[in-house]
Amino acid sequence: MALLTQDDLININMQLQKADSNVRKVTGLDIKGVCKALYGVPRNSEKVGIVPITSGNGIIGNFSASLHAITKYFGFDSFVTDMPDVSGYYEAVRNGAEIILMADDHTFLAHNLKNGKIANNQPCTGVIYAEIASRHLKADSKEVLVVGLGKVGFPGAAHLMNKGFKVYGYDADSVLLKKAVSSLGIAPFNLENPKKFSIIFEATPCANTVPEAVISKNCVLSTPGIPCAISEELQEKYNVELIMEPLGIGTASMLYSVL
Ligand code: NAI
Ligand code: 2YC
Ligand code: MG
Numbered sequence: 001m002a003l004l005t006q007d008d009l010i011n012i013n014m015q016l017q018k019a020d021s022n023v024r025k026v027t028g029l030d031i032k033g034v035c036k037a038l039y040g041v042p043r044n045s046e047k048v049g050i051v052p053i054t055s056g057n058g059i060i061g062n063f064s065a066s067l068h069a070i071t072k073y074f075g076f077d078s079f080v081t082d083m084p085d086v087s088g089y090y091e092a093v094r095n096g097a098e099i100i101l102m103a104d105d106h107t108f109l110a111h112n113l114k115n116g117k118i119a120n121n122q123p124c125t126g127v128i129y130a131e132i133a134s135r136h137l138k139a140d141s142k143e144v145l146v147v148g149l150g151k152v153g154f155p156g157a158a159h160l161m162n163k164g165f166k167v168y169g170y171d172a173d174s175v176l177l178k179k180a181v182s183s184l185g186i187a188p189f190n191l192e193n194p195k196k197f198s199i200i201f202e203a204t205p206c207a208n209t210v211p212e213a214v215i216s217k218n219c220v221l222s223t224p225g226i227p228c229a230i231s232e233e234l235q236e237k238y239n240v241e242l243i244m245e246p247l248g249i250g251t252a253s254m255l256y257s258v259l
Contacts, residue, residue: 002205003105006061008226008246012069019245026220026241027135031128031249032074035256038131042259046112048078049097051088056105059084063247067101070248074255099258101251110254117258124257125224125250126156126203132243133201133222134163142166145189145197145214148204149173149180152224156201158184168197172204202229215240224250 016031024030029037036042050067052059064080071078079095081088092100093113100111108121129152133144142165146157149171160167161184168189171177180186194213202210202223210221210229215238222243223229235242243249 002226003057004060004063004226004246006063009060009062009066012062012066012246012248013073015245016070016073016248019243019249022241022243023132023249026137026243027132028137029135031252034128034131034135035252037135038128038253039256039259042256044259045076046098046114046259047096048076048099048101048255049092049095050078050080051092051100051102052080052084053088053102053104054084063103066247067251070251071101071255073248074252076255099255101254108254110251110258112258115258119254119257121250121254122151123155124253126152126154127159128249128253129203129222129224129243130156130159130201131163132249133199133220134160134165136199136220136241138198138218139220140198140216143168143197144199144201145210146170146186147200147202147209147229148225149176150203153201153203154180154184156203157186160201161185165199204229207231210234 020031048071050064052064068080081091083091098114110119144160144165144167146169149169157167157169167186169180169186170189177188181188196216197214198216198219200221202225204225207227218239220241
């Protein structure tokens with residue numbers, strides 16, 4: 001399980017504003033607009049209770065504070081409970097939370113107590129980063145390369161297939177690649193016989209997973225993956241539009257999906 005670090009989350013507001021500006025440039029919509037396109041326009045904005053969780057590796061510095069800043073950035077009334085875990089959950093409900101946000105080392109969820117809807121960060125992140133990539137205004141075709149077909153990448157690839165894109169996929173784990181080919185109908189991408197793409201979606205916990213041979217000028221690389229999938233040098237050389245942010249875009253997708 002690739003966990004965030006306190007350093008990944010430094011100045012989340014600045015990271016979110018920069019990412020929002022890049023999303024607008026690439027798609028013509030801001031992150032909120034992409035969420036509305038995916039999930040519909042919300043009738044109201046629920047009160048969000050953020051509950052720190054101490055299990056496993058424990059509290060991650062800046063995590064709850066980042067969720068507080070992210071929920072406010074997207075216009076939600078939110079608070080972080082004083083207590084963690086069960087006591088924090090009780091405190092959140094007693095203080096009027098309608099949506100609970102909390103994460104252990106394996107699952108980061110949003111649960112709407114009013115309508116019963118529940119969201120998991122991994123598929124919600126894959127879907128929104130894939131949606132952003134699919135809305136690249138200057139894409140030269142409907143072909144997309146997906147690198148990483150795990151808990152985030154597989155749902156993202158499925159979303160792109162559902163939108164009628166020609167999906168080429170690659171994963172270092174051949175079992176996962178075979179599963180995505182057989183269940184989604186994606187084309188296995190052969191790194192030995194590369195081609196250029198104007199839309200790339202990456203979701204791996206490794207650096208340098210996107211080879212230069214597949215990068216076209218002004219392409220969009222939409223990647224929740226940490227660390228970044230390409231070097232700054234390649235990003236500059238091909239003027240790559242990079243959509244990358246450690247927590248906020250995925251959290252927005254979770255919240256809108258349970259409204
Ligand atoms: P996962 O472990 O389920 O999937 C990662 C996949 O990448 C695996 O199938 C693995 O075989 C593949 N992979 C690893 N190295 C590769 C390489 N060199 N080339 C091709 N494939 C390779 O992990 P998960 O949960 O899908 O997360 C992926 C990344 O996204 C992690 O870095 C995680 O921290 C990050 N993440 C970021 C979020 C955000 O909001 N920015 C939210 C959730 C996850
Ligand atoms: O501070 C806390 O409440 C911790 N229990 C939070 C643990 C989050 C662990 N998950 C992750 O770091 C990644 C994030 C990208 C979101 C999903 N998994
Ligand atoms: Mg994100």
